Amino acid sequence: MGAAACTGLLTAKARAQSSPSALIKTAQTEGKVVVYSTTDSQYSQPMFKAFTRKFGVVVEENALATSNLYSLVISEAAANQVGSDVVWSAATDLQMALQVAGHAQVYVSEETSALPDWARYRDALFATSIEPVGFAYNTRTLQVDEVPHTYADLIRFVSESPKLQGRVATTDAEKSGLAYMLHANDAKRHPQAYWKLAAAIGKAGAKTYVSSANVMESVTSGENVLATHVNGSYALEIQAKNPNLRAHFLSDFTACLLRVSFINVRAPRPNAAKLLQDFMLSHEGQSILAANGLPAARGGEGSSPLRKLKDITGVEVEPIKLDETLLENIDKGKRLAFVRDWKKAIGR
Amino acid sequence: MLAVVILAPVLLVLYQSVLDGAFFSEHAHLSLDAYRYVLSDPDFYSALKTTAIFTAGMVLISLPLGAVLAFLMTRFDMRFKAVLEILILMPMFLSSLILAFGYVVTIGPQGFLTIAWRAFFGKEIWNVYSLAGMTVVAGLSHVPHVYLYVSSAMSNLPTELEEAAQTCGSSPWRVLVDVTLPLVTPALVFATMLNVLLGVEVFGIPLILGDPQGITVLTTYIYKLSTMMGTPSYELMAVVAVCLLFMTLPMVWLQRRLLRRSQRFAVVGGKGARASSLSLGVRGQMLAMSIICGWLLVSVVLPISGIAIRAFVTAWGAGTDLWQQVSLQSFRDVLATPALVRSIGNTILLSVGGGGIAVAVYLMIALASHRNRSRSAVVLDYLVLLPRALPGIIVGLAFLWLFLFVPFLAPIRGTLLCILLAYMVVGLSYGLRIIQSTLLQVSPELEEAARVAGASIGRAWMDVVVPIIRPGLVGAFVLIMIVFIREYSTGLYLMGSGTEIVGPLIITLTQSGDLNPGAVLALLNILMIVAALGLALRLGARIRD
Numbered sequence: 001m002g003a004a005a006c007t008g009l010l011t012a013k014a015r016a017q018s019s020p021s022a023l024i025k026t027a028q029t030e031g032k033v034v035v036y037s038t039t040d041s042q043y044s045q046p047m048f049k050a051f052t053r054k055f056g057v058v059v060e061e062n063a064l065a066t067s068n069l070y071s072l073v074i075s076e077a078a079a080n081q082v083g084s085d086v087v088w089s090a091a092t093d094l095q096m097a098l099q100v101a102g103h104a105q106v107y108v109s110e111e112t113s114a115l116p117d118w119a120r121y122r123d124a125l126f127a128t129s130i131e132p133v134g135f136a137y138n139t140r141t142l143q144v145d146e147v148p149h150t151y152a153d154l155i156r157f158v159s160e161s162p163k164l165q166g167r168v169a170t171t172d173a174e175k176s177g178l179a180y181m182l183h184a185n186d187a188k189r190h191p192q193a194y195w196k197l198a199a200a201i202g203k204a205g206a207k208t209y210v211s212s213a214n215v216m217e218s219v220t221s222g223e224n225v226l227a228t229h230v231n232g233s234y235a236l237e238i239q240a241k242n243p244n245l246r247a248h249f250l251s252d253f254t255a256c257l258l259r260v261s262f263i264n265v266r267a268p269r270p271n272a273a274k275l276l277q278d279f280m281l282s283h284e285g286q287s288i289l290a291a292n293g294l295p296a297a298r299g300g301e302g303s304s305p306l307r308k309l310k311d312i313t314g315v316e317v318e319p320i321k322l323d324e325t326l327l328e329n330i331d332k333g334k335r336l337a338f339v340r341d342w343k344k345a346i347g348r
Numbered sequence: 349m350l351a352v353v354i355l356a357p358v359l360l361v362l363y364q365s366v367l368d369g370a371f372f373s374e375h376a377h378l379s380l381d382a383y384r385y386v387l388s389d390p391d392f393y394s395a396l397k398t399t400a401i402f403t404a405g406m407v408l409i410s411l412p413l414g415a416v417l418a419f420l421m422t423r424f425d426m427r428f429k430a431v432l433e434i435l436i437l438m439p440m441f442l443s444s445l446i447l448a449f450g451y452v453v454t455i456g457p458q459g460f461l462t463i464a465w466r467a468f469f470g471k472e473i474w475n476v477y478s479l480a481g482m483t484v485v486a487g488l489s490h491v492p493h494v495y496l497y498v499s500s501a502m503s504n505l506p507t508e509l510e511e512a513a514q515t516c517g518s519s520p521w522r523v524l525v526d527v528t529l530p531l532v533t534p535a536l537v538f539a540t541m542l543n544v545l546l547g548v549e550v551f552g553i554p555l556i557l558g559d560p561q562g563i564t565v566l567t568t569y570i571y572k573l574s575t576m577m578g579t580p581s582y583e584l585m586a587v588v589a590v591c592l593l594f595m596t597l598p599m600v601w602l603q604r605r606l607l608r609r610s611q612r613f614a615v616v617g618g619k620g621a622r623a624s625s626l627s628l629g630v631r632g633q634m635l636a637m638s639i640i641c642g643w644l645l646v647s648v649v650l651p652i653s654g655i656a657i658r659a660f661v662t663a664w665g666a667g668t669d670l671w672q673q674v675s676l677q678s679f680r681d682v683l684a685t686p687a688l689v690r691s692i693g694n695t696i697l698l699s700v701g702g703g704g705i706a707v708a709v710y711l712m713i714a715l716a717s718h719r720n721r722s723r724s725a726v727v728l729d730y731l732v733l734l735p736r737a738l739p740g741i742i743v744g745l746a747f748l749w750l751f752l753f754v755p756f757l758a759p760i761r762g763t764l765l766c767i768l769l770a771y772m773v774v775g776l777s778y779g780l781r782i783i784q785s786t787l788l789q790v791s792p793e794l795e796e797a798a799r800v801a802g803a804s805i806g807r808a809w810m811d812v813v814v815p816i817i818r819p820g821l822v823g824a825f826v827l828i829m830i831v832f833i834r835e836y837s838t839g840l841y842l843m844g845s846g847t848e849i850v851g852p853l854i855i856t857l858t859q860s861g862d863l864n865p866g867a868v869l870a871l872l873n874i875l876m877i878v879a880a881l882g883l884a885l886r887l888g889a890r891i892r893d
Contacts, residue, residue: 060845078372079752140667207560221458221665330578
């Protein structure tokens, strides 16, 4: 296995040296590239359009929910009817599961090598963006300086503020795979504070939501006043359009998720896939993604991506580890145990 | 042939339920572990119980209301009939997800009506986020399903019997209860059955209104199983689907028993004609109008105004001045996204063109089976409801797998044709039932007369039976069109780039980010159908005259 991976790596390295113009030409003869994606098209389309303008290769984006994307990729592979060239998902753990099951192709190029080590896994998985895990609150009920910036103060605030009783929301770790990842990562990295907060929001009568859009909607309308464990990038995007909601991050611990892409090992259009993967990680692609609300995973000239994310969120962020430990998330025993504890803590 | 098409997804689900992994995985073995897990899970039983309460409540609300509305609309000289008919069918156009969301915007805790109510009367007396709230919303929104079946049966009834009753001094209410309802028993039984199945299958309403509070029904339980273990547990999902299938069978049996002597209901015989409507009088008109308008207000105006408002604003809730928020930004965003624009065209094509094809196919099935008292007709009755009993999430997966793993189907995957095939199976129970229940009223003597006069079977059908049941066919077409437009889970795995359709797309869009584009698509969806339906009804009206 190790040896196989090594040779794979070597041949890939050798290929990476072939001239990009040859790659462009073969990609153009393939004509299009199919992406299975969980990214909202408002975030992804500008980048794909720029790609098409630049290379004349059409991007067909199939929008899917995370677990549907996973099902589709494994089912197509089993039926020998692979349709996707590039697979791009916010479910870091499911992407890792797909890589381990052999669906991701090793690819090394100038662009992939420029990613920080924590944003790359075995030259097969590549983080295209880093998205902070955060909170969101309703600005008509809570003042900007009212919401505390540390776990300890926030826990006290949730327990004591009468405005929050019955109006706290969180993402559903049992019914949503993405939510599970956010909760489990915080619980692992910062256990004491995490479980105290979970118990506090449980006592405040927390409501749970399966989709990120619905939890945000409930905060913008004021049905809920505070939401925990939401995708901070989405919250920041909504904040830009909607004065009712503000994204919030804690200074003592803020994790960030990795939106990960890979080239399908049996991609019907392998060259177009490589060209697109390169473009997604290039300075050009990264800055278009960032401009549309998905913070870059690759640093710009002289600045690290984490530093940039700090400028946005105002706090230090710690990327979720892109390695085999993510597979714990799909270990049934561990998962059920965590969900049991979580449901108990939030009072379900 | 039909059996193969319907049974394929069902058998696949059955097979999947007795494995311990995905059926296509090399590591999957025969095992009953999935059954053991589900049947010993207390959450399953509590979801089952909630589902039973929810469904019973829903039927209790929708059946009487739907029957009364159908009676008023078909038997009496109601004013504004054409407009009212469109409005009555409105709630069906909305997927339950959209509908539930519309209610949240109007009468949720921060809904604009709730806030207005508070200003005048103090605390509101309702709570949409409760089992009762869910049940009422679902009950009201399923009135049109009852209405459509019952009214299409009623419009084929000759009015002589009712006229006789009215001449003898019966009030409209007595006419309904003693004369009309008994005659349309088949349609009522079908409608009840279908609503029970729909109640078990409703996903959006429990997801939006119940789930945040931890109220779980079987569909949201299945949803949980798709993520609870990290990777989707197909075998557990299949087990719950199989349980649902077994709950359906006794219902079909019951229905067959009730309708065993269907000859009783044949009143369109060799003589008699469909005649004019009865007079309600001024007071009757007003009473009837207020019943209809009251119901319309709650089940049409409330949710649709919610959606409409949401499509034009990006922020709402307490303290937000809606007027200041009004903009066309969300519309511009949608129009700038090719996939979303494409989805609108595809949906029209699929529902109008595909709906027509579907009704033609259903008509052939219905004609072939309705005089057929043999065992195959019995089997058909059971067959058509089976796919209906499978929850949408499972149907979507089952069809994906069929199109992937059945070699001759693979080439059409990724085309609208494959979506149409899947939708035709899903719509079968609706379409076939409505055609069958009107066929039941055509007594065999008409065909016999045609045969005696020397017509072939096909000719007898085309020239005698089909023209008589034309209102039923139009009804079926409208219904199928609506079902196709509204359906969301079946297409989730089947649509791809170029074959986007609105229903599933709304689901995908509401997973992340914000609800702006979803709200716009939902509103466009409604407008699209109003147009299509207006046209269809005009067509239907001309035929009925």
